[in-house]
Amino acid sequence: MLALHFQTHRFQAYFRPEFSTPFGLALMLYVQTPDTTDRSFQYGDGLFTTIKVKDGKVMLWNLHLQRLVSGAKALLIHAFDTDELTHRVQQAISASEQVIKVLISRGQAGRGYSPQGIDVPCCYISTATLPDYSLWQQQGLRLGIADFKLAQQPALAGLKHNNRLEQVLIKAELAQSGFDELVVFDQSGAVIEVSAANLMFSKNGQWFTPKLDQAGINGVMRQHLMSQRQVTEARYSLADLQQADALLICNALMGVVPVTEFAGQTKDMELVRQFVCGVEL
Numbered sequence: 001m002l003a004l005h006f007q008t009h010r011f012q013a014y015f016r017p018e019f020s021t022p023f024g025l026a027l028m029l030y031v032q033t034p035d036t037t038d039r040s041f042q043y044g045d046g047l048f049t050t051i052k053v054k055d056g057k058v059m060l061w062n063l064h065l066q067r068l069v070s071g072a073k074a075l076l077i078h079a080f081d082t083d084e085l086t087h088r089v090q091q092a093i094s095a096s097e098q099v100i101k102v103l104i105s106r107g108q109a110g111r112g113y114s115p116q117g118i119d120v121p122c123c124y125i126s127t128a129t130l131p132d133y134s135l136w137q138q139q140g141l142r143l144g145i146a147d148f149k150l151a152q153q154p155a156l157a158g159l160k161h162n163n164r165l166e167q168v169l170i171k172a173e174l175a176q177s178g179f180d181e182l183v184v185f186d187q188s189g190a191v192i193e194v195s196a197a198n199l200m201f202s203k204n205g206q207w208f209t210p211k212l213d214q215a216g217i218n219g220v221m222r223q224h225l226m227s228q229r230q231v232t233e234a235r236y237s238l239a240d241l242q243q244a245d246a247l248l249i250c251n252a253l254m255g256v257v258p259v260t261e262f263a264g265q266t267k268d269m270e271l272v273r274q275f276v277c278g279v280e281l
């Protein structure tokens with residue numbers, strides 16, 4: 001498949017004439033060093049995903065890619081060549097276990113919020129060491145309750161966009177809390193997630209997870225678990241968590257971590273282990 005490719009000192013661009021979209025060529029610039037004109041630098045105008053590499057393989061890539069594509073469509077970011085991105089992510093693997101982060105910005109442009117005419121997204125691919133979650137997975141987490149409330153914005157709910165100031169402030173509260181993680185609610189009082197992972201809970205053998213149509217990030221591990229197990233999505237309150245038999249948190253890097261204590265109440269970690277038994281995490 002023909003791919004016209006030119007490389008300068010800062011970025012590589014791929015034209016794939018055979019790959020066209022309603023918007024035109026799916027050109028994307030793969031950039032090493034961000035430029036101050038980048039819209040993600042200027043306005044958080046973009047998306048990202050954080051991928052786990054295990055045994056030298058990218059985990060849940062199809063779910064990561066699907067979320068990037070659907071998020072780009074939701075933000076009116078120009079379509080990009082998914083085959084090229086997949087190839088680039090594979091090329092980025094440099095260890096048997098690591099983190100690969102893919103950040104896609106709307107592109108490089110001048111001042112002003114308007115996205116009009118910014119048709120060449122920029123992609124930044126970076127790697128990092130995989131954090132060690134083994135202690136949490138063995139001993140379970142102590143969960144607290146965040147004072148910070150997530151804003152309700154249906155147009156952005158579920159997207160892993162680059163506006164993460166809410167999570168920054170939640171992490172700042174977590175650092176002073178004495179807990180391992182904090183449950184975060186939206187301004188209506190609905191349970192949403194924890195600072196950097198999704199939340200599930202069980203009652204009488206059934207599992208539940210907050211609906212993320214108003215706030216929150218629709219994590220790929222959440223999606224993976226929901227494809228393997230029966231989990232009911234709805235709006236839940238603090239009382240639902242207090243009355244739960246078991247709670248877990250999950251994200252692409254930690255997989256699933258059981259909760260041993262929530263707001264002073266002991267929770268059943270064995271129920272979590274039974275729930276995920278046989279699921280590839």
Ligand SMILES: C=C(O[C@@H]1C=C(C(=O)O)C=C[C@H]1N)C(=O)O
Nearest residue numbers: 049050101195196197251252253
């Ligand atoms: C913020 C990133 O990734 C998210 C944050 C965490 C974390 O703070 O522990 C873990 C995984 C992601 N949900 C990132 O920059 O990759």
